[in-house]
Structure formats: C-alpha cells, structure tokens
Amino acid sequence: xxxxxxxxxxxxxxxxxxxxxxxxxxxxxxxxxxxxxxxxxxxxxxxxxxxxxxxxxxxxxxxxxxxxxxxxxxxxxxxxxxxxxxxxxxxxxxxxxxxxxxxxxxxxxxxxxxxxxxxxxxxxxxxxxxxxxxxxxxxxxxxxxxxxxxxxxxxxxxxxxxxxxxxxxxxxxxxxxxxxxxxxxxxxxxxxxxxxxxxxxxxxxxxxx
Amino acid sequence: xxxxxxxxxxxxxxxxxxxxxxxxxxxxxxxxxxxxxxxxxxxxxxxxxxxxxxxxxxxxxxxxxx
Numbered sequence: 001x002x003x004x005x006x007x008x009x010x011x012x013x014x015x016x017x018x019x020x021x022x023x024x025x026x027x028x029x030x031x032x033x034x035x036x037x038x039x040x041x042x043x044x045x046x047x048x049x050x051x052x053x054x055x056x057x058x059x060x061x062x063x064x065x066x067x068x069x070x071x072x073x074x075x076x077x078x079x080x081x082x083x084x085x086x087x088x089x090x091x092x093x094x095x096x097x098x099x100x101x102x103x104x105x106x107x108x109x110x111x112x113x114x115x116x117x118x119x120x121x122x123x124x125x126x127x128x129x130x131x132x133x134x135x136x137x138x139x140x141x142x143x144x145x146x147x148x149x150x151x152x153x154x155x156x157x158x159x160x161x162x163x164x165x166x167x168x169x170x171x172x173x174x175x176x177x178x179x180x181x182x183x184x185x186x187x188x189x190x191x192x193x194x195x196x197x198x199x200x201x202x203x204x205x206x207x208x209x
Numbered sequence: 210x211x212x213x214x215x216x217x218x219x220x221x222x223x224x225x226x227x228x229x230x231x232x233x234x235x236x237x238x239x240x241x242x243x244x245x246x247x248x249x250x251x252x253x254x255x256x257x258x259x260x261x262x263x264x265x266x267x268x269x270x271x272x273x274x275x
Contacts, residue, residue, distance in 0.1 A: 015219070015228075016227070016228045016229070017219065017222035017223055017227040017228045018222075019234065020227040020228070020233055020234070021222070021227065023233040023234050023236070024233055027233060027236055040236070043236045044236050047233070047236050050226050050229070051226045051229055052226075053226070054224060054225045054226020054227070054229070055224075055225040055226050058225065058226060059226060157218065201222070201225050201227070204221065205218050205221050205222055205225075208217045208218035208221055
C-alpha cells in the first residue's frame, strides 16, 4: 500500500528578539485599540523588568509603564482612553497615521495600506470598524509580519521594513509625541514613552538590514 | 554581504535588551484576548452601520489613486 504523505507544517521558533518585537507590537496595538482592562493592567504590573544594560531608554520607560499599571485601575484607564482618543468632533489625540502625514484627499494612505496589506495576504478584519490607518491596525499588521499569524509565516526583514517605512514610520513619532504632550494623558504618557524608545530601535534596526 | 548585515541587525536588537524582553510576552498574551483590527481576510457585512471597507468605499478609494 502506498504511504499517504501529508504536508508537515514546520513551525520554527522565533529568535527571542524577534518574538519580543512581535510582543511589543501586539501590546501597542491592544493599548491603542481600546483601554486596558484589569487583566491587562495586572499583567503589565507584574511583568519583569527589561535589563538596563541594554537600551536604557526602553528599560526606563518600561519600568515607568509597569509602575503606572500597578497604580491604575480599569475605570480610570477607560476614562483616560476616552478623553484622549474618543469624543464628539476632533479627538485630543488622533489615532490615525494619515493625520500625522498630512494625508491628502487624493492618494490617501488608506488606499496604499489596503493595497499593501492585500499584497501581503492580509486584510482588515470584517468586524473591524476602524479605517486602515488606525495605528492599532498598522501595529497588528506588523505583529503578523514579525511573528507570523493569520495563517502566514513571519515575513522576511525586507518585507517588514517595506511596510514599516511606508506606513508606520512616517507618522508614529509625531503621534507618540502628541500623546506624550496631551494634557489628558497620564497612564498613556508612559505608553508613549515605551513606544518612543521601541520605535527608535525599530527605525535604527531597519537601517541595518 | 547580506549575512553580515543580518548579524548586525540581530546584534543590535540583542544589545538593546530585546532578547531578554520576555517580560512583554506574558503581557502581550493577556492583551491579545481582544480581537485586533488587522490580519484577517475580510468579507464586508452588508448590514454594518459603522465604517467598513465596503465595495463602494473601495471603489471610491480607487478613484483617489494618483
């Protein structure tokens, strides 16, 4: 009898630094998608520190976020999230990349994001109610490219860099700066600090390869 | 050479402390019980009332390309 061969799915473990990048993207996407709940605050509050002998800015900012998470409760988190990002009319801080890139009404970044996501075999979730240039969506796409998911393996560095430089890098520093300066920000000022340190590393690392 | 550059990038990330940032893993898992917007094939829901990348919107987007 002939042997029946079925395809074997090889699942390579990600190197720790790549896994950490994927985790950072997942965390930022989550914190920008909606307010941290009690479970997430508890998880961050009890997280281990990042060694200070590495990137000092990232280590210090992470410590700040861990401390803030232990002092924060979910109700206050929701209130702050809504004061920053929601509200009728103009939000205090825009969550849309296009806002920071001076998005024109023609050739809007949403058009290019859709096209680039499709080329990567990705699309915005059918249940999502946010446009494509929401930072949570962009970070979630980066998470999938870095760590794999949504039925695809991790992307190579070249593909990651292309998406990052086209859609994340042009607006992310301005967004995090606006978030850090917003008078409504307290907990999210710590999130912005971790983000600023992390995305500075990302930009620099993509210059290397 | 490509290999050298890849090694540089890895060295850079490891030196930054990302290799030992397992701290973030548990946090990311706790956060990811919420479904995030991207990363799934989409089939527009015709009954949706909020923003959707509907066929109509996609068609409009197409007209904005330069």
